[in-house]
Amino acid sequence: MTEFDHQQTAHCESGAVAALLRHNGLDLSEPMVFGLSSALTYAYIPLVKMGGMPLLAYRMPPGRIIRGVSKRLGIPFHFERFRRPTDGTTALDRYLEQGRPVGLQASVYWLPYFPENMRFHFNAHNLVAYGKEGDDYLISDPTFEEPMRADTASLQRARFVKGMLAPKGVIYYPEVITQSPDLTKAIPGAIRSTANMMLRTPLPFVGVRGIRHVARHMDKLSPANEHYNKLLIGHMVRMQEEIGTGGAGFRFLFASFLQESAGILSNDGLKAAADQFTDAGDEWRRFALYAAKMLKGRSTLDYGKLATQLRQVAEMEQQGYRMLLDLKLR
Amino acid sequence: MKVDEVPQDDSKSFEGQRKRLYARNADGEYTTALSSGWEAEDVVLDQAVEEYNRFTREARERVQRGISSPLEYHMYAHRMDLTVLAQATGLFRWQVRRHLKPSVFSRLSPRKLQRYEEAFQMTSEQLRTLPAEDDKNND
Numbered sequence: 001m002t003e004f005d006h007q008q009t010a011h012c013e014s015g016a017v018a019a020l021l022r023h024n025g026l027d028l029s030e031p032m033v034f035g036l037s038s039a040l041t042y043a044y045i046p047l048v049k050m051g052g053m054p055l056l057a058y059r060m061p062p063g064r065i066i067r068g069v070s071k072r073l074g075i076p077f078h079f080e081r082f083r084r085p086t087d088g089t090t091a092l093d094r095y096l097e098q099g100r101p102v103g104l105q106a107s108v109y110w111l112p113y114f115p116e117n118m119r120f121h122f123n124a125h126n127l128v129a130y131g132k133e134g135d136d137y138l139i140s141d142p143t144f145e146e147p148m149r150a151d152t153a154s155l156q157r158a159r160f161v162k163g164m165l166a167p168k169g170v171i172y173y174p175e176v177i178t179q180s181p182d183l184t185k186a187i188p189g190a191i192r193s194t195a196n197m198m199l200r201t202p203l204p205f206v207g208v209r210g211i212r213h214v215a216r217h218m219d220k221l222s223p224a225n226e227h228y229n230k231l232l233i234g235h236m237v238r239m240q241e242e243i244g245t246g247g248a249g250f251r252f253l254f255a256s257f258l259q260e261s262a263g264i265l266s267n268d269g270l271k272a273a274a275d276q277f278t279d280a281g282d283e284w285r286r287f288a289l290y291a292a293k294m295l296k297g298r299s300t301l302d303y304g305k306l307a308t309q310l311r312q313v314a315e316m317e318q319q320g321y322r323m324l325l326d327l328k329l330r
Numbered sequence: 331m332k333v334d335e336v337p338q339d340d341s342k343s344f345e346g347q348r349k350r351l352y353a354r355n356a357d358g359e360y361t362t363a364l365s366s367g368w369e370a371e372d373v374v375l376d377q378a379v380e381e382y383n384r385f386t387r388e389a390r391e392r393v394q395r396g397i398s399s400p401l402e403y404h405m406y407a408h409r410m411d412l413t414v415l416a417q418a419t420g421l422f423r424w425q426v427r428r429h430l431k432p433s434v435f436s437r438l439s440p441r442k443l444q445r446y447e448e449a450f451q452m453t454s455e456q457l458r459t460l461p462a463e464d465d466k467n468n469d
Contacts, residue, residue, distance in 0.1 A: 010350045010362070031352070031360070051378075052411055109409070110451075117343035117379055121414050145348055145364070157451065163417035231381065234374040241371045244349070246362075247331060252352035256360035278354065282331060292370035295377060 002099045004130035006140040006147045010246030010253055013065040014039070015142020016103045016126040021075075023101055026177050030246075035257030036186055037068025038193040040250055042317075044205045044214050050164070051120065053235040056214075058249035062124035062165055066103070066172060072190055073181040081168040085160040088169030089152065092129060092137075095171065101130035101140070105167035110158035113141070113148040122243075124165040129155075143244045187261045188329035194254075195321040208318045215310035221303045230295055233306065237288045248281030255281060258324075269327040276323055280316040287313060332356075333363045341367025343375050382409045393460055399435030401426075403460055404450055418449040 005022060009015030009030040018033045034040070039059045046054035060068075070077045082088035095102050107123045108114055131138035136149040150158070159169045198207040205213050214236075221229045239249070246253035255277035262270035287309045293299040294306075331353045348364040355361050385406035392398040405415050416423045421442075428434050429442075440454075447457055 008350050010352060049413065051414075115343060115345040115347060117375055120378075120409055121418075143349070161418065162420055162449075163414060231377065234377040237370065237374040238378060241368065242375055247351040247353070252331060252360075256352045259360050274360070278331070285331065288370045292373040296373050 002096070002101060002130050004101055004128070004138075004140055004147070007142070008145050009142040011059075011244050011250070012126040012141070012143050013062065014253075016128050017066055017069055019128050019140055019142060020101065020103055020172075020174055021069075021177070024174050024177050026075075026174075026180065029256075029260060031253055031257035031260055032183070033065065033069055034250070034253050035194075035261065036072045036183075036190045037065040038072075038190050038197070039065050039068060040194050040254045041197060042207055042210045042249075044210050044217075046205075051235075053232060056236055056239045058240060058245060062105075062126075068190075070174075072186050075177055075181070076175045077172050078175055080171045082160075083168075085156050085169065088159055088171070089156050091169075091171060093132060095173075096129060096132050096137075100173060101128050103128055103172040104155075104159060105170045106155070106158035107161040107163075107167070108158075110154060110161065111141075112150055112154045113139070113144070118242075121161075121163065122165075123161055123163055123167055183261075183264050187265060191258075191261070191324050191329055195324040198317065199321045199325065208314050208321065211310055211314040211317065215307040215314065218303050218307040218310060226301070229303070230301070233291050234295055237291050240284060241288055248284040251277050251281035251284055265329070267327065267329070269323065270329075273320055273323045273327070276316065276320040280313060280320055283309065283313045283316055333361065336363040336365050337368040338365060339367040339369045339372065341369075341372050341375075343367070343372060382406055390460060393432075396432055398430050399432045400458055400460055401435055401446065402430045404446075404452070404457065405430075407461075408450055415449065419445040421445065 007019065009018065011030070011034070014030045014034040018028055018030050021028055021033070041057060041060050043057045044054065048055040066077055069075070080091065082091065092102065104127055106125050106127060107121065108125045109119045109121045111125070127139055127141040129137050130140055135152050137152070137155050139148045139150055141148050159167050161167070201207045201209070204210070241247070255274045258270050258274035258277060262268065262274060287306065290299070290306060290309055294301045331351070333353045333355050336351055336353050344367050348366050350362050351365050352360055353363045386403060389398060389403040389406050393400050393403050405411070410418065412423050412426055416426045419426065429438060443454055443457060447454055450457065
C-alpha cells in the first residue's frame, strides 16, 4: 500500500495541491500554495445563484489554485476527465495500483464521511485518493484531521454528479518535478496579481469596489424582505467561514503567505502587510459576529451597522493591497 | 486572530471533527490551530439547514393534500432546488416544474423517472412515496 503523509489544511484545493506536491518531493506550505496561485479575491455576482443566493466568492473559481501554482512554478499537471463513471473508476484504480496518489474533485453531498449538516450540493470539493482496500478507497481529504474512507459506489457517485462545476470524474496529479522552483522569482508576480485584481479591476462587484458595492447594497435592504435579507446575511457569513477558508474568507491564510514570503524575500514591508491583512481578517470576523448576533436575535437587525462594518473591511483591505503594490516587488 | 482566540465552541454540526484555522502564536508568527467550532458559524449553518427543512415540511403537506407530487418533497429533502435538480437530472427547469404537478408526475415514463431515481439515489418505490414522518434521510 502506498504510504501517504496526510496533513490537515484549512482549504481543500490548496491542501490537495500541497499534499500532491509534497508526495512528489516538493514541500510547500498551504499558504504558499494559496498565495502563489493568486487565489485571493472578492466577487459578488447576483446573476449567478447558488442555492438561491447570489454568488459570493472570497477566492478565484475552482481549479485556479491547481492551475495557478502549475503556471507560476512551471510544474505541469496532468488532467483527465471521463464520460462514463465506470471508466473514471477503472482509471482511478489503475493509478492507485501503480502506487500513484491522485487528486480528485467530488460533490460534498455524496461523500459518506462528510458530517450531515455540511452536506450541500457543492461539486468542486478536492481530495486525494492514495490507496484502495477491498471496496474502500483510502482518502486524504485535506479538510479532515485523519485519513478517511469512501466505498467505491459512493465515490463514483460523488465524482460524477451533474450540475454546476460538475467534476466529470477529473483526476489530476503533478507531472515530474525536475527542480526546486525559485520562490523569490515566483512570489512577487503572484502578489502583484492579487493586489492589482483587488484594487484595479474596473468591474464594480469585484475586489475592494465589490466589498463597498455590497456595503451599499446592505444599506438599501428593505425591512419588508426581512426573511430573505437574513438568509443573504447568513449566506455571506457561510461563504466567509463555513466552507473552509482558514478563517475570515482566506484573509488569515493570505496573511500567513505574506509573512512566509517576508522571510523568503527578506522584506519587512511584507511583514507589515501581513499585519494589515490580519487586521482586515479580524474585521471580517467582527462582521460575522455582528451578523450572527443579529440572526440569533441577540441584537437588533441593523443593516446599516453591517454596512458600516463592511466599509471598515474595505478600507483595511484597500490599504493592504496599496502597501503590497508600493513595495514594488520584483 | 491569535491562537488563544481561536473559538472552541464544540459545534454539534462538526460531529466531533475539528477545523484548521490560521492564527498567530505568542511571538506573532502564523501557525495553524484546530477549532472545534464557532458559534457564529453554527448560527448561519443552522439557518441554511433549517430553510431546507422548512421547505421539506411544507412540501410534505402539499404532497399529502395532493397539490404537489412527491418529487417536490424529495427535492427539498435532498437540499436541492429547482435549478440543482434540473442540472442533476439533465432536464430543463420548466420540465422539472411540470413534474411537480401530481397529474404530470403520475404519467411519467420509467425513463424519466429513472433520471430522478439516479439523481436522488432512490428506488422507484421510494420516489413515488413519502417516507415516514421521522425519516428525513433518503439517501
